[in-house]
Amino acid sequence: MFRGRFAPSPTGPLHFGSLVAAVASYLDARSCGGEWIVRMEDLDPPREQPGAADSILRTLETYGLEWDGPVLYQSRRSEFYEAALAKLVSLESLYPCACTRKEIADSALPGIEGPVYPGTCRHGLGGREMRAWRVRTNQQEIAFEDAVQGPQSQILERDIGDFILKRADGLYAYQLAVVIDDAEQGITHVVRGADLLDSTPRQIYLQQLLSLPHPMYAHIPLAVNAQGEKLSKQTLAAPLKGDSPGRALWLALDFLQQQPPQELAGANLGDLWPWALANWRLRNIPKARALPAPTL
Known part of the structure; x- marks a missing residue:
């Protein structure tokens, strides 16, 4: 069974960038006769609104995005993440870390997403107090074929370093939770924004360590503002309005280069969704990390 998912973080209302990701994952699943799941990635209470x-759920309903089954909330799944950590400890793939961010920044080499952890605590804490749990990486190449962006690869120890799975504040890392939940929900295809492309090798590595299935991945371009910034709460992205969902959906399809006909630009959802389902082509999505967002 083909199963896709949309997994927003409840840090604010949905905006155009969120709609693009939801529409792409929804159409990819529904056009294949598959199921589409909604998951709330509410792992970080200080950032939530x-x-x-x-x-978010009301907005999805307003735009005609119907999901299958109950919504899963990550904040209610701590026992499953803790069990995964225990398994990694038993495999000797996880170790406690006492380093602060400043210590890492002062001693690390640059990587693709910032300082690469230098492995300071790999062989013990040296009498210091534990702050976090890190997974041990290696020089194995993690490679995968992205359905939009093409071939991808990383050597985690070189490019990322040993990464955190449970933070100093006791919160579980996104990388761990998403792997556990994708497996639990039987997700076969992940369609999401290109800001998560560089995270995918870490997730594949955890899937390998935990003997979990590996979904197919497709990372679509991010919608960015005039300054080239990803649309988000932090960049003051305008929330989606409920009074003209048809226009916003047409713009999302156009952004994904699905070539919706101009005569449907003012159409209602009842006319737009059948056309979108019949004409969905993942291969049409441009191979780009980001594209300018239209004016709603």
């Missing part, structure tokens, strides 16, 4: 999760 009260009421945002409910607002």
